Amino acid sequence: MAPQKDFEIKLCEEEGIDTKRIITRDELVTSDDCMFIATGLTSGAYCHHVKVGVDADGRYMTTDTVVLSGSVGNIRRVQTTLHV
Numbered sequence: 001m002a003p004q005k006d007f008e009i010k011l012c013e014e015e016g017i018d019t020k021r022i023i024t025r026d027e028l029v030t031s032d033d034c035m036f037i038a039t040g041l042t043s044g045a046y047c048h049h050v051k052v053g054v055d056a057d058g059r060y061m062t063t064d065t066v067v068l069s070g071s072v073g074n075i076r077r078v079q080t081t082l083h084v
Helices: 006-014
Strands: 035-040 051-055 058-069 075-083
Touching: none
Parallel strands: none
Antiparallel strands: 035 058, 051 058, 058 075
């Protein structure tokens, strides 16, 4: 955990959470029956095709989602265009 604001640090302290402790992958995920899903609102290392623009129908935003399946080992990418 990396609390950013004073009230977040205080809440962690009140709950006895050690914010300096590094939690391992095996502690977070205890089974292969899992999924990891991330949607990018800006382009970056994992989500590449994120953009905002205007077309004939008006303004739009395109997001890029990565879906990883632990049990099957599939990696999927989902691109979604939203008219805003």
